[in-house]
Amino acid sequence: MKRVTSTDVARAAGVSRATVSYVLNDSPDRAIPEATRLKVLAAAERLGYSPYAPARMLRRGRSDVVLLVLPDRPQGPVGHAMIEQMAATLATRGLTLVTHLSTAHGPGVWNAIAPAAVVGGMLFTPEQTEDMRRAGVGVIVPSDEQAAEVRRGESSWSFRIGQAQAAHLIELGVHPIRYALPDDPRLQDLARQRLAGARNACREAGLPEPETAVIPLDLAEAARLVDGWSGGVCAFNDEVALAVLGGLRAHGLRAPDDLAVIGADDIPAARLAAPPLTTVTIDAGHIGHNVACYVIAALSGEPPGPRPDADTIRVIPRASTR
Amino acid sequence: MKRVTSTDVARAAGVSRATVSYVLNDSPDRAIPEATRLKVLAAAERLGYSPYAPARMLRRGRSDVVLLVLPDRPQGPVGHAMIEQMAATLATRGLTLVTHLSTAHGPGVWNAIAPAAVVGGMLFTPEQTEDMRRAGVGVIVPSDEQAAEVRRGESSWSFRIGQAQAAHLIELGVHPIRYALPDDPRLQDLARQRLAGARNACREAGLPEPETAVIPLDLAEAARLVDGWSGGVCAFNDEVALAVLGGLRAHGLRAPDDLAVIGADDIPAARLAAPPLTTVTIDAGHIGHNVACYVIAALSGEPPGPRPDADTIRVIPRASTR
DNA sequence: ATGAAAGCGCTAACAT
DNA sequence: ATGTTAGCGCTTTCAT
Numbered sequence: 001m002k003r004v005t006s007t008d009v010a011r012a013a014g015v016s017r018a019t020v021s022y023v024l025n026d027s028p029d030r031a032i033p034e035a036t037r038l039k040v041l042a043a044a045e046r047l048g049y050s051p052y053a054p055a056r057m058l059r060r061g062r063s064d065v066v067l068l069v070l071p072d073r074p075q076g077p078v079g080h081a082m083i084e085q086m087a088a089t090l091a092t093r094g095l096t097l098v099t100h101l102s103t104a105h106g107p108g109v110w111n112a113i114a115p116a117a118v119v120g121g122m123l124f125t126p127e128q129t130e131d132m133r134r135a136g137v138g139v140i141v142p143s144d145e146q147a148a149e150v151r152r153g154e155s156s157w158s159f160r161i162g163q164a165q166a167a168h169l170i171e172l173g174v175h176p177i178r179y180a181l182p183d184d185p186r187l188q189d190l191a192r193q194r195l196a197g198a199r200n201a202c203r204e205a206g207l208p209e210p211e212t213a214v215i216p217l218d219l220a221e222a223a224r225l226v227d228g229w230s231g232g233v234c235a236f237n238d239e240v241a242l243a244v245l246g247g248l249r250a251h252g253l254r255a256p257d258d259l260a261v262i263g264a265d266d267i268p269a270a271r272l273a274a275p276p277l278t279t280v281t282i283d284a285g286h287i288g289h290n291v292a293c294y295v296i297a298a299l300s301g302e303p304p305g306p307r308p309d310a311d312t313i314r315v316i317p318r319a320s321t322r
Numbered sequence: 323m324k325r326v327t328s329t330d331v332a333r334a335a336g337v338s339r340a341t342v343s344y345v346l347n348d349s350p351d352r353a354i355p356e357a358t359r360l361k362v363l364a365a366a367e368r369l370g371y372s373p374y375a376p377a378r379m380l381r382r383g384r385s386d387v388v389l390l391v392l393p394d395r396p397q398g399p400v401g402h403a404m405i406e407q408m409a410a411t412l413a414t415r416g417l418t419l420v421t422h423l424s425t426a427h428g429p430g431v432w433n434a435i436a437p438a439a440v441v442g443g444m445l446f447t448p449e450q451t452e453d454m455r456r457a458g459v460g461v462i463v464p465s466d467e468q469a470a471e472v473r474r475g476e477s478s479w480s481f482r483i484g485q486a487q488a489a490h491l492i493e494l495g496v497h498p499i500r501y502a503l504p505d506d507p508r509l510q511d512l513a514r515q516r517l518a519g520a521r522n523a524c525r526e527a528g529l530p531e532p533e534t535a536v537i538p539l540d541l542a543e544a545a546r547l548v549d550g551w552s553g554g555v556c557a558f559n560d561e562v563a564l565a566v567l568g569g570l571r572a573h574g575l576r577a578p579d580d581l582a583v584i585g586a587d588d589i590p591a592a593r594l595a596a597p598p599l600t601t602v603t604i605d606a607g608h609i610g611h612n613v614a615c616y617v618i619a620a621l622s623g624e625p626p627g628p629r630p631d632a633d634t635i636r637v638i639p640r641a642s643t644r
Numbered sequence: 645a646t647g648a649a650a651g652c653g654c655t656a657a658c659a660t
Numbered sequence: 661a662t663g664t665t666a667g668c669g670c671t672t673t674c675a676t
Contacts, residue, residue, distance in 0.1 A: 003669085005669060006670065006671095007669080015646075016646065016647045017648095017669090017670080017671090018646070018649095019645090019646060021670070021671055022646090022671095022672095025671080027671090027672085030645090031645065033645070036645080036646085048452070049456075050453075050456060050457055051433075052380075052436065052458070052668090052669055052670075053376075053433060053434055053436040054375070054379035054385075054436055054668085054669080054670095055380050055668070055670040055671090056669080057670090058374075058376040058651095058652050058654090058669080058670075059652055059669080059670045059671050060652085063376075064434055065435060072406065073402070074397065074398060074399045074401075074402035075396065075402070076396060077396045080395070080397070083423060084394065084423055084425060087423055088425070096431055096434040096435075097422070097423075098420040098421065098422045098434075099420065099421050099422070100418075100419070100420045100421070101405060101406055101409055101419075101421075103409065103410070107372075109420065111372045111373070111375060112386055112387050112418040112420075113387060113418075113435055114374065114375045114376055130370070131370075131372070134326060134371075135372055136325050136374070217590045217594060218593070219593070238591075239590045239591060239594070242590075242591055242595075243594055245594075246595075246596070249596060267591070268564075269560075269561060269589070269595075271540070272539060272541060272561070272564040272565050272567075272568045273564075273591075273595075274571060276541065327652095327653060327654085328653070328655095337663085338662065338663045338664080339654080339655090339663090340656080340662070340663060340664075340665095341662060341663075343656080344655090349656085353661065354662090373654070374652090374653055374654075376654095377652070377653035377655090378654055379654090379668090380653080380654075380667095380668045380669065381653080381654045381656085381667085381668055382654080382655070382656095382668085383668070
């Protein structure tokens with residue numbers, strides 16, 4: 001299978017390679033008569049020509065690819081919607097989004113695809129950042145400053161999810177408040193951030209720190225662990241919340257009377273649980289769009305736009321609280 | 323931010339660019355004395371050199387990137403494990419896996435990254451295949467023959483999942499058997515295949531075709547729709563199954579006594595449901611590994627290996643049947 | 645209005 | 661054992 005090059009198109013159209021390039025990129029300040037234009041376009045179409053990306057990149061010194069590096073954990077519907085919206089927004093500027101799981105097999109992906117920008121679904125190590133810089137990546141998200149904010153626990157969406165959960169329980173006057181952690185090692189980073197948010201909400205309300213417990217996704221174990229609990233519990237996510245609900249059921253108890261339970265992420269199973277699970281959700285599309293806009297701005301050297309609004313997080317009250 | 327090139331390394335090491343290239347790719351049948359080798363390696367390390375992918379691709383005429391194109395629907399834990407394992411296996415051969423959502427914003431991704439192979443999480447249109455060929459993609463999965471098999475409903479894993487569900491119910495002597503479909507439009511293709519598998523199992527057992535019903539992920543709706551059902555139901559996936567279970571509960575009925583329910587995918591919520599949900603699961607790691615091996619073989623021009631074994635699909639019996 | 649030619653960074657065939 | 665050199669396919673400056 002031989003590659004069709006711009007030379008082929010030039011020959012077929014009876015013009016030079018330069019002219020082909022001008023037409024196909026419709027270069028500004030270039031006067032091409034309609035006749036030639038059409039000839040070239042027709043030839044390109046007929047031959048099924050598409051410029052070879054590596055050569056184009058090499059010459060122009062930049063790429064139209066944005067790389068999203070995801071942490072090694074399944075993306076639920078939220079993550080999916082985020083990626084989808086991000087890709088859509090980037091596409092409006094001719095940018096293509098590809099993703100990669102960050103299990104770090106082999107060396108950095110950025111070397112393999114030389115993207116214009118890299119967006120992290122998590123924080124990067126300084127070595128990684130350095131490596132990306134050397135690979136010629138122009139824009140890195142989160143930037144050093146953004147990463148620092150997250151590390152200080154001031155800004156991440158995860159933090160605010162934890163906050164919203166606890167705030168909801170506090171508003172309901174539930175007490176004491178506990179925090180149920182996942183046992184999956186891949187979720188520990190996220191859990192730390194969400195927990196920090198919940199702690200913060202308690203502190204601000206003048207309440208004691210929530211007690212924490214690791215709840216595996218196993219009915220028998222969960223039942224054992226929730227024995228004697230009362231008040232309310234913020235679960236790391238909906239799955240952990242379902243485990244708590246199940247543990248409760250095993251004792252013949254139920255939410256919210258015996259224990260108020262709030263989850264996070266609003267997975268489909270949440271609304272179908274017994275009882276339906278109160279949860280916290282995040283406007284994934286909005287976030288995806290925002291990130292994409294940030295990348296686009298940064299790539300064109302513009303100053304970073306305003307921070308995304310705070311109203312992307314919402315409690316969805318259902319029967320497991322209230 | 324200036325790019326570090328092999329010229330810089332050559333200068334720093336006091337050798338030619340060719341030597342640098344030889345050392346870094348440790349080219350076979352090239353005798354490089356240890357002394358030079360170390361000098362070059364040290365210089366490269368110190369300067370933080372990494373070869374520029376586009377230039378390398380241009381010269382070698384091939385890429386080390388494999389592109390996985392996913393259909394526009396959230397990947398559960400199964401999809402995630404599959405991708406993860408596939409990436410791991412590919413990495414052992416120096417191949418990097420990147421993924422892309424196939425919502426077809428803009429033109430094909432393959433033009434943007436010129437991958438060595440493209441693997442589809444779904445079928446490609448003939449136009450897409452043609453486009454990929456022209457973009458120089460060497461290996462395409464599914465191949466035309468594989469795609470034809472899937473279209474004939476003979477081979478896809480989805481088909482076999484449906485089959486396994488119905489077979490389990492049949493073995494239990496449950497009757498009649500229904501099939502519960504999802505209402506998410508993004509799942510219709512998959513649903514068709516799984517349903518076909520269930521139909522096939524019924525036919526082979528000499529049973530009538532299962533009646534179908536679309537069950538939205540909403541308790542009230544589900545309750546209305548399952549009213550009067552008896553026997554057993556194969557749900558498209560665990561979420562639909564949870565809706566059925568919820569609908570049953572609303573009538574004060576329960577599985578398996580009033581209706582046997584079997585799901586698919588074994589999402590975490592399945593084992594936490596009331597009652598715990600019988601489901602069908604697939605050995606994602608095994609599949610990911612197989613696909614990767616197929617790609618590796620095809621890239622080296624070898625004949626395609628043997629078909630993956632059939633034992634990657636398993637019923638996990640829990641309380642909602644039996 | 646169009647073409648000729650240089651060169652992006654890299655590898656590999658061919659010297660030396 | 662190492663260096664010289666010719667492109668890979670593309671865009672773009674400069675000439676015509």
